[in-house]
Amino acid sequence: MARYTGPKSRIARKFGEPIFGPDKALEKKNFPPGFHGLASRRRKKSEYGTQLKEKQKAKYMYGVLERQFSNLFKKASASKGVTGEVLLQLLEARLDNVVFRLGIAPTRSAARQLVSHKHINVNGEVLNIPSYTVRPGDVISVREKSKSLEVITTSLNSRRSSKFAWLEWDNSQLAGKFLTRPERAEIPENIKEQLIVELYSK
The missing domain is CATH 3.10.290.10 (RNA-binding S4 domain)
Structure with a gap:
């Protein structure tokens, strides 16, 4: 059964959030990993890069790989309601x-x-x-x-x-x-689902 098994603190530092739960490494080094970690904060991200990062964050947070996530998005798109909210509801379910x-x-x-x-x-x-x-x-x-x-x-x-x-x-x-199914306001995760919808709409 496929799932992400790599270093979790590194991923949490990449997003600047404890997406896998409390993380001491993130508290000590609250900047992206790698030699250019601190410098990367100053680089301006493209619109596509911002949208992709939001999708990756949601995938890591809920432990879902690319194909599963894509299938969930298709299901959300075909459902009634706001696509981004329905996507989060499906992940929560x-x-x-x-x-x-x-x-x-x-x-x-x-x-x-x-x-x-x-x-x-x-x-x-x-x-x-x-x-x-x-x-x-x-x-x-x-x-x-x-x-x-x-x-x-x-x-x-x-x-x-x-x-x-x-x-x-x-x-x-x-x-x-x-x-x-929870309302969007009830879901505590810090995810900008509209960016994910925009990414898949390209």
């Missing part, structure tokens, strides 16, 4: 992202691993496809035999209750419900 948002895993990559290793149920059935699109009303839960896993218990102990309005969490059952 990925099973690995929902597991992360519910607080079952500390990062999206950890959530992806939990799903792949069959620790997660959707509507009572084991589902090991991280890219699965969760639908409103779906119940995402931790498998009974996986409830004592350290990564899950540690993550749940540090989660904040009712963090996202489109999700509902039942701590006694270690299960959450995907209530509805």
